[in-house]
Structures are given as C-alpha cells and as structure tokens.
Amino acid sequence: MKVLLEELTKVFGPSGNEDRIRAKIIDEIRPYADSITVDKLGNLIATKTGPGEKLMLAAHMDEIGVIVTNADEKGFLRFSNVGGVSPFTLIGQRVFFANGITGVFGMEKIDDIKDLKLNKMFIDIGAKSKEKALEKINIGEMGVYNRQFSDAGDHIISNSLDDRAGCAVLIKVLKELKAPNYNIFVVFTVQEEVGLRGAKTSAYGLEPDLAIAVDVTDTGDTPEASEMAVELGKGPAIKIKDSSVICHPKVKKALIDAAERRNIPFQLEVLEKGGTDTGSIHLTRSGVPSGALSIPTRYIHTPTEMANLNDIEQGIQLLIELIEGRE
Ligand code: CO
Ligand code: ZN
Numbered sequence: 374m375k376v377l378l379e380e381l382t383k384v385f386g387p388s389g390n391e392d393r394i395r396a397k398i399i400d401e402i403r404p405y406a407d408s409i410t411v412d413k414l415g416n417l418i419a420t421k422t423g424p425g426e427k428l429m430l431a432a433h434m435d436e437i438g439v440i441v442t443n444a445d446e447k448g449f450l451r452f453s454n455v456g457g458v459s460p461f462t463l464i465g466q467r468v469f470f471a472n473g474i475t476g477v478f479g480m481e482k483i484d485d486i487k488d489l490k491l492n493k494m495f496i497d498i499g500a501k502s503k504e505k506a507l508e509k510i511n512i513g514e515m516g517v518y519n520r521q522f523s524d525a526g527d528h529i530i531s532n533s534l535d536d537r538a539g540c541a542v543l544i545k546v547l548k549e550l551k552a553p554n555y556n557i558f559v560v561f562t563v564q565e566e567v568g569l570r571g572a573k574t575s576a577y578g579l580e581p582d583l584a585i586a587v588d589v590t591d592t593g594d595t596p597e598a599s600e601m602a603v604e605l606g607k608g609p610a611i612k613i614k615d616s617s618v619i620c621h622p623k624v625k626k627a628l629i630d631a632a633e634r635r636n637i638p639f640q641l642e643v644l645e646k647g648g649t650d651t652g653s654i655h656l657t658r659s660g661v662p663s664g665a666l667s668i669p670t671r672y673i674h675t676p677t678e679m680a681n682l683n684d685i686e687q688g689i690q691l692l693i694e695l696i697e698g699r700e
Contacts (some may be wrong), residue, residue: 374541374545374592374682374686375470375524376683377401377521377532377541377544377545377683378522378529378531378541378685379522379524379635379660379676380397380470380475380533380535380563380670380693381394381397381398381477381533381537381540381541382520382522382531382532382533382534383522383524383535384397384537385469385517386435386472386533386568387435387436387437387440387455387456387515387516387566388433388435388436388438388455388456388515388563388564388565388567388618389435389455389515389563389564389567390435390467390471390598391415391435391563391564392415392438392548393471393542393618394434394435394532394537394700395411395415395417395434395561396541397400397517398417398434398544398561399417399547400624401498401544401662402419402548402559402658403618403681404576404647405419405421405547405548406419406420406421406450406547406559407419407420407607408420409420409421410605412574412575412578413574413658414563414570414571414574414575415523415563415571415677416560416561416563416571416572416574416575417434417560417561418558418559418560418561418575418579418679419433419443419558419559419560419561419585420556420557420558420559421547421553421559422553422556422557423552423553423554423555423557423696424554424556424568425553425554425556425558425580426494426509426555426583426668427555427579427580427586427666428555428557428558428581428582428583428584428585428696429558429560429575429576429579429581429583429584429654429661430543430555430557430558430584430585430586430588430692431543431559431560431562431564431572431575431576431584431586431587431651432536432539432540432543432558432560432561432586432588432650433536433539433540433560433561433563433564433565433571433586433588433649433650434536434540434562434563435456435562435563435564435566435567435571436456436517436532436533436535436536436537436566437454437456437458437535437566437674438454438455438456438458438478438492438515438516438517438518439453439454439455439463439468439496439515439516439517439518439525440454440513440514440515440516441453441496441511441512441513441514441515441601442451442454442513442514442602443508443512443545444466444500444506444507444693445503446488446502446503446519447501447503448498448499448500448501448502448503448504448505448506449479449495449497449506450495450496450497450498450510451492451495451496451668452460452474452491452495452496452516453491453644454491454492454568455515455566456566456567456674457534457566457674458491459674459675460489460490460491460494460549461479461489462674462675462676463491463494463518464478464480464489465476466478466512466518466519466676467518467519468496468516468518468669469516469518469519469520470510470514470515470672471515471518472509472514472647473655474498474509474510474581475498476496476497476498476499476510476516477495477496478495478496478497479494479495479496479669480489480495481493481495481566482491483492484494485548486512487535488570491696496510496516498510500530500699501587501623503633505521508624511600512557512664516617517532517533518676519532519676520532521535521676521677522663524574524680527606527682527683528605528679528680528681529680529682529684530674530677530678531677531678532677532678533678534564534589534668534670534673534678535588535589535670535673535674535678536587536588536671538589538643538668538685538700539586539589539668540621540684541589542587542657542666542668542688542689543559543561543587545689546559546689546692546693546696549689549693550627550693550695553584553696553697554569554697554698554699555696556642557696558581560575560576560579560606561631562650563592563627564576565588565649565650569648569649569650569652569653570618570653571602571650571652571656572652572653572654573653573654575592576653576654576657576661577657578623578660580657580658581654581661582584582661582662583623583627583661583662583663583665584619584622584624584651584654584661584662584663584664585624585650585651585665585666585668585692585695586627586654586663586664586691587665587667587668587688588649588665588668589667589668589669589670589678590593590603590610590612590615590642590644590650590668590669590670590671590673591603591647591670591671591673592604592605592669592670592671594618595671601641601643601644601645602641602642602643603642603667603669604638604640604669605670605671605679605680605681605684606636606647606669606681606683606684607640607669607684608632608637608638608639608640608667608683608684608687609637609639609640609666609667609668609684609687609688609691610639610640610641610642610666610667610669611625611628611629611632611639611640611641611642611666611667612625612626612642612644612649612651612664612665612667613641613642613646613665614644614653614689615644615646615648615649615652615665616644616645616652616677617647617648617651617652617653617670618648618649618651618652618655618662618663618665619651620651621655621662621663621664623662624643624662624663624664625664627664628666628691628694629690629692630694630695631672631692631694631695631698632691632694634694635694635698636672637664637687637690637694638687639687640669642665642667644667649665649667650665651664651665654675655681666691666692668684668685669681669684670691677692
C-alpha cells in the first residue's frame with residue numbers, strides 16, 4: 374500500500390493535465406479490469422462486470438497546482454491557482470513543471486504577512502528576461518508543489534494524498550474484487566479540484582443506478598481545529614453531508630451495513646466547507662443516489678497532507694464488503 378501511494382503521489386497531474394497519472398493507473402489496473410476506456414474529457418473508466426445495479430465508484434486523478442499567467446521583463450513568472458491553493462502554503466516551496474523545470478515561489482515586499490495574496494507572489498526559474506523565461510515555461514503551463522513522501526509508521530505524510538489516496542483505494546478494490554454483486558464502473562475522474570467537472574460528464578455517460586466517490590476529508594482532531602467529529606485513525610468516514618451534497622440514505626445505509634457486517638470501524642462525516650465528486654454525480658440526469666467514503670486527512674491542500682494507513686486499508690475492505698457481501 375505504501376509503495377503504491379508513494380508512486381501515485383509522485384506523478385505530475387494538476388487539473389486538465391492528467392495524462393501521466395492516467396497512464397500510471399492504467400498500468401496498475403490493466404490485468405484486473407474487464408475493460409478500460411478513456412472518455413472524451415479524459416476520465417479513465419474501468420469495468421468489472423457483475424449482475425445487478427450499475428455502481429459507479431469515483432476518485433479524482435487530478436491534484437491542485439498553479440498556472441502561469443504572465444512573465445515580467447526580468448524573467449519572473451506570475452501565476453494563479455488551479456484549485457484551492459493558499460499563498461501561505463507556497464512560502465519556501467519549490468514548484469515543478471511537466472517539462473522538468475524547477476522553480477521557487479517568491480514574494481514581493483509585504484509589510485503585513487496577512488496581506489499575502491497569490492498576486493503578490495511570483496515564480497523564479499532563474500531566467501534573466503521575459504523571452505528566456507517564456508522559452509522555458511510558456512503562459513498556461515501548470516506547476517505542482519514539492520513531491521515528498523514520508524513513511525511515519527501508521528501514518529504517511531505526502532503531497533497530493535487528495536486524491537491519490539482515493540485512487541489507491543479504488544485500484545486495490547479492482548485488484549481484490551472476485552464476484553461483485555453489482556455491475557462495477559470504476560471512474561478515475563479529471564478536473565475535480567476546479568469544480569467536480571469530470572465526474573459530471575462521466576456520470577452522464579454511464580447513467581449509474583448508484584454512486585460512491587472516494588476522497589479525502591478534513592479532521593477535527595488537531596489543536597484548536599474547526600469543530601468536526603472525524604479523527605485520524607478511527608476508520609474511514611461515511612459522508613453524511615458536505616457543501617456539495619446530502620448523501621442518499623440508501624447509499625449511506627449500504628456503506629454502514631457493510632462496515633457493521635465486517636466489524637470495520639467507521640466514522641460519520643459532516644464537512645461544513647468543501648465538496649467532492651459526489652456533488653456533481655448525484656445531480657446527473659434525473660438524479661443518482663450517491664454517497665462518499667472519505668479518508669480522514671490532516672492539512673489537506675498543503676504539500677504535507679497526513680493520513681492513516683489503517684483508515685485507508687479499512688476503506689478498501691468496506692467497499693469490497695459492500696460490493697461482494699451478502700446480508
Ligand atoms: Co482537493
Ligand atoms: Zn479531493
């Protein structure tokens with residue numbers, strides 16, 4: 374599991390640039406899927422045929438990043454965010470581009486650090502002029518921040534666990550499924566971080582009977598954290614609500630029943646801010662009963678996200694029980 378997570382979190386893949394992570398996931402799942410297709414927007418869809426209802430499982434392949442908007446005469450690049458990037462997480466960080474160029478985030482003189490905004494920051498790639506800078510990195514190129522994976526025993530600390538942790542869960546589920554009770558469509562979606570976009574089109578195309586997204590969620594277990602019942606290491610979280618969805622009772626019940634049948638610990642999640650692919654899937658066509666299984670994660674959208682390996686393993690077992698188990 375750790376090896377897979379480390380490999381997945383290393384791969385470049387900001388929203389709209391999922392080709393590398395998609396190729397990596399295809400390599401992982403090829404022997405285990407009945408079919409593998411890539412749709413028009415780039416969502417990767419793997420099937421595992423079974424009797425019964427069409428169940429869509431989704432995890433997003435993309436990660437947050439930055440996008441180059443301009444270069445000044447001295448060769449410094451200006452940039453904007455791709456998804457939820459706080460300027461404070463960029464201080465002291467490197468930025469990596471698809472072509473192998475590395476830069477560093479710098480900032481203008483600021484009297485009060487509270488006034489830091491992305492438009493007060495720039496990327497320094499060591500270029501001496503606008504022309505030299507744009508030869509290396511063009512307008513519109515996206516960058517991602519530090520790739521570093523730490524094995525901390527039960528915990529892992531890494532960039533991009535959002536949502537490579539969810540991708541790892543669904544890769545493992547595909548590998549371990551033997552006799553599904555559902556007709557399974559595992560979708561590795563594109564462009565979640567910029568508005569749940571790939572999930573919207575893939576759900577429309579697949580017309581599932583029900584759906585479950587797997588993504589990370591916040592925790593309330595650090596000093597002075599926002600009020601939230603979810604903790605690291607207490608099991609995967611079954612989502613009740615976030616700002617994009619109220620999960621369907623039928624899917625919520627299926628998740629809770631599966632956990633209880635196998636004595637898998639779980640937590641109930643109410644996330645006040647933030648959404649996930651479930652938000653757009655459940656509003657597709659005339660509606661899709663949808664839920665979400667969340668991996669409790671601290672410091673989401675920083676280069677040092679922290680998750681617990683047992684929560685991840687138990688999430689895999691919970692989904693397998695839901696798909697293959699009998700009441
Ligand atoms: Co995210
Ligand atoms: Zn996510």
